Amino acid sequence: MALVIVLSVVLAAVLVLRARVARAVERAAEKGGEPTLTAKEQRLIAKDEARRLKYYSASQWTLVWWRFRRHRAAMAASVVLGLMFLGGLFAEFVAPYGPTTRDTAYLDGAPQIPQFCDQNGCSWRPFIHGVKTERDPVTLRAIAVPDPETRLYVHLFVEGEPVELLGFIPITTHLFGVEGGMLHLWGTDSIGRDVFSRTLYATWTSLSIGILGVLISFVLALVIGGIAGYFGGVIDMVIQRVTEVVRVIPIIPLYMGLAAAMPKEWSTTQVYFAMTVILGLFGWPTLARRVRSQLLSIRDEDYVVAARLAGARPRSIIARHMLPSFTSFIIVDLVISFPYMILSETALSFVGLGLRPPAVSWGVLLQEAQSIRVLEQTPWLLIPALFVVVAVLAFTVIGDGLRDAADPYASSR
Amino acid sequence: MVRFVAERVFGMVVTMVLVSMMVFVIMELPPGDYADRYAFRKFSGTGVNVTEADVAAIRADLGLDKSAPERYLDWIGNIVLHGDFGQAFAFETSVNNVIGDKVWLTLGLVLMTLIITYAVSIPVGIYAAVKRGSAADYGLTVFSYLGLALPNFLLALVLLYISSRYFGADIGGLFSEDYERAPWSLAKLWDLIKHLWLPAFVLAWSAVAYQLQTVRATMSDELNKLSVTAARARGVPERRLLIKYPARLAVNPVVSTIGFDVNRIFSELPIVAAVLGLTELGGLLLRAYLDLDMYVAGAILLLLTFAVVMMNFVSDILLAVLDPRIKLGG
Numbered sequence: 001m002a003l004v005i006v007l008s009v010v011l012a013a014v015l016v017l018r019a020r021v022a023r024a025v026e027r028a029a030e031k032g033g034e035p036t037l038t039a040k041e042q043r044l045i046a047k048d049e050a051r052r053l054k055y056y057s058a059s060q061w062t063l064v065w066w067r068f069r070r071h072r073a074a075m076a077a078s079v080v081l082g083l084m085f086l087g088g089l090f091a092e093f094v095a096p097y098g099p100t101t102r103d104t105a106y107l108d109g110a111p112q113i114p115q116f117c118d119q120n121g122c123s124w125r126p127f128i129h130g131v132k133t134e135r136d137p138v139t140l141r142a143i144a145v146p147d148p149e150t151r152l153y154v155h156l157f158v159e160g161e162p163v164e165l166l167g168f169i170p171i172t173t174h175l176f177g178v179e180g181g182m183l184h185l186w187g188t189d190s191i192g193r194d195v196f197s198r199t200l201y202a203t204w205t206s207l208s209i210g211i212l213g214v215l216i217s218f219v220l221a222l223v224i225g226g227i228a229g230y231f232g233g234v235i236d237m238v239i240q241r242v243t244e245v246v247r248v249i250p251i252i253p254l255y256m257g258l259a260a261a262m263p264k265e266w267s268t269t270q271v272y273f274a275m276t277v278i279l280g281l282f283g284w285p286t287l288a289r290r291v292r293s294q295l296l297s298i299r300d301e302d303y304v305v306a307a308r309l310a311g312a313r314p315r316s317i318i319a320r321h322m323l324p325s326f327t328s329f330i331i332v333d334l335v336i337s338f339p340y341m342i343l344s345e346t347a348l349s350f351v352g353l354g355l356r357p358p359a360v361s362w363g364v365l366l367q368e369a370q371s372i373r374v375l376e377q378t379p380w381l382l383i384p385a386l387f388v389v390v391a392v393l394a395f396t397v398i399g400d401g402l403r404d405a406a407d408p409y410a411s412s413r
Numbered sequence: 414m415v416r417f418v419a420e421r422v423f424g425m426v427v428t429m430v431l432v433s434m435m436v437f438v439i440m441e442l443p444p445g446d447y448a449d450r451y452a453f454r455k456f457s458g459t460g461v462n463v464t465e466a467d468v469a470a471i472r473a474d475l476g477l478d479k480s481a482p483e484r485y486l487d488w489i490g491n492i493v494l495h496g497d498f499g500q501a502f503a504f505e506t507s508v509n510n511v512i513g514d515k516v517w518l519t520l521g522l523v524l525m526t527l528i529i530t531y532a533v534s535i536p537v538g539i540y541a542a543v544k545r546g547s548a549a550d551y552g553l554t555v556f557s558y559l560g561l562a563l564p565n566f567l568l569a570l571v572l573l574y575i576s577s578r579y580f581g582a583d584i585g586g587l588f589s590e591d592y593e594r595a596p597w598s599l600a601k602l603w604d605l606i607k608h609l610w611l612p613a614f615v616l617a618w619s620a621v622a623y624q625l626q627t628v629r630a631t632m633s634d635e636l637n638k639l640s641v642t643a644a645r646a647r648g649v650p651e652r653r654l655l656i657k658y659p660a661r662l663a664v665n666p667v668v669s670t671i672g673f674d675v676n677r678i679f680s681e682l683p684i685v686a687a688v689l690g691l692t693e694l695g696g697l698l699l700r701a702y703l704d705l706d707m708y709v710a711g712a713i714l715l716l717l718t719f720a721v722v723m724m725n726f727v728s729d730i731l732l733a734v735l736d737p738r739i740k741l742g743g
């Protein structure tokens with residue numbers, strides 16, 4: 001949030017400055033001949049000049065960053081994604097409970113939204129109502145209902161169950177919580193697990209699978225595309241054929257086949273890594289084609305020939321002389337391939353071929369929301385779906401912003 | 414033209430051979446072999462003691478004791494020569510029986526999805542390009558983003574909910590109960606179409622979102638061409654002008670990605686099928702995987718890929734017909 005405010009302030013300042021300079025230059029032009037500028041205006045023009053100088057002497061990456069910064073939707077998406085990422089990374093601290101902790105007094109419970117006022121008056125500290133058990137008048141089933149007479153106040157930095165932050169720092173403090181009860185911001189599932197906490201843990205799993213998967217396919221694409229593009233000829237033809245094969249097989253059924261082959265007795269961690277490998281193993285064709293065609297187009301450039309004549313080895317020619325000329329495109333392609341990874345993982349886990357409980361990922365969480373009954377009775381179980389949509393949207397928007405920013409021929413300055 | 418087609422057909426055959434090898438590898442991946450699973454399935458709960466020798470006998474009976482290349486040749490040979498896809502273990506019948514007419518149902522579904530996709534995305538994409546920068550264009554862009562981001566199983570779930578809630582229609586599955594076992598008739602066909610539109614709509618959703626942007630981008634480029642300005646200067650009516658010059662070219666990238674769209678539809682099919690309770694190929698594939706019934710899974714995967722390759726072929730030919738600038742034989 002703070003970052004958004006700072007950014008908008010900076011943006012406003014830049015806009016004001018630019019308008020002022022424009023006005024000053026205009027006035028100078030009107031008067032003709034020697035412009036008489038006030039000291040302030042001169043200073044502004046000098047500043048503008050310096051800025052321009054900085055622009056012309058900036059490195060490629062600085063330019064990309066500047067152009068990217070101007071893409072407001074992409075910046076906003078980065079912030080959202082950053083928050084999601086941090087929330088997932090520090091899930092142990094941010095989430096009030098563990099992913100499998102059960103609150104047996106509050107099964108299928110509705111979200112509890114902290115409030116400031118109720119029929120007994122108001123308080124400065126937000127609170128939720130306690131829970132009591134009643135019989136359903138029709139089915140006589142025990143159901144949990146809010147008890148408007150008891151209040152549980154929400155505190156920051158509450159002592160709770162011991163967890164290990166990042167997997168190795170033992171802590172017992174959680175970002176927020178209530179004392180003498182449990183707080184379920186987004187409700188609970190059918191066996192009383194906190195949806196908010198589970199979603200945070202799942203965020204980390206799903207995002208990290210996406211990242212690892214993309215990295216694996218990235219390396220594969222570089223190697224395969226690099227070999228095809230650099231050597232050309234028969235090697236290229238063979239690789240092109242194989243790429244074609246991977247491209248025509250429908251990807252989810254293919255993933256499903258590989259995922260189905262995972263032994264049922266594998267541990268959660270093994271399945272997790274197997275999933276990243278499976279997703280990464282077939283994500284490379286698009287990027288490999290890109291690398292190949294770029295390499296082919298610059299293979300006979302003078303500087304590449306020079307390097308070859310100087311006796312450089314193929315690997316170093318590709319890595320040092322050829323790749324840098326289109327790194328930015330590769331990065332854009334990488335960012336754009338994230339959504340596919342995330343959607344694939346979610347879809348696979350959703351149908352029971354990906355990660356398996358007790359692991360939590362977005363897909364695993366959504367497994368519980370497969371029927372209409374869930375939509376009708378416990379719609380909050382669909383909250384993880386919102387995360388999927390937001391994450392995919394964010395990656396797509398950032399990818400678009402990066403593509404615009406990385407294009408050196410973009411007309412915007 | 415003949416040479417062009419011949420070259421494409423040859424490329425297709427090579428691709429399919431490689432694909433079949435890969436599918437075979439995937440079929441071989443699950444731990445344990447069919448004989449074990451077959452014996453387990455057949456005798457579990459019957460009180461019969463299965464010995465190593467029994468399993469070995471089954472193995473020999475099914476031809477599983479041969480080496481992998483031999484089995485591959487048997488498998489693919491039977492498919493190509495006799496159209497026989499092997500045994501479906503979980504169903505205790507042949508794969509051909511299990512798949513049967515579901516192939517046609519799937520093709521029908523794909524065809525319907527493609528029709529919806531192109532019927533929506535081409536005109537709407539052209540409209541967005543013509544009205545570039547308008548509120549409608551902006552709205553359509555947002556819709557495209559959402560279309561790409563919304564997991565289709567979620568869309569399926571929500572639509573299922575809405576239709577059962579507000580229309581009271583039972584639209585899971587492909588047929589109503591009355592028609593499930595009935596012989597084919599016009600009434601049954603109509604019933605099928607009534608059930609098909611929902612999965613077709615769900616599957617078309619993301620394809621529309623994607624193609625919309627493609628059409629819009631090409632159309633925007635084409636609109637700035639001199640040919641358009643010249644035609645406008647000659648006084649050609651705006652509507653005719655749009656159809657005659659830019660729209661004609663804007664369709665090309667769509668045609669060239671028909672195979673890609675089919676690929677995507679097949680990719681999403683198993684997941685959507687799981688939510689909507691469809692029994693055609695996608696749902697069957699999922700079940701086959703969950704049961705590790707790999708001959709069924711392999712056959713389906715092979716058929717799906719074959720359909721994609723065929724569609725690629727069709728799109729190549731169509732493109733060559735549509736766009737005379739494409740050099741034949743090149």
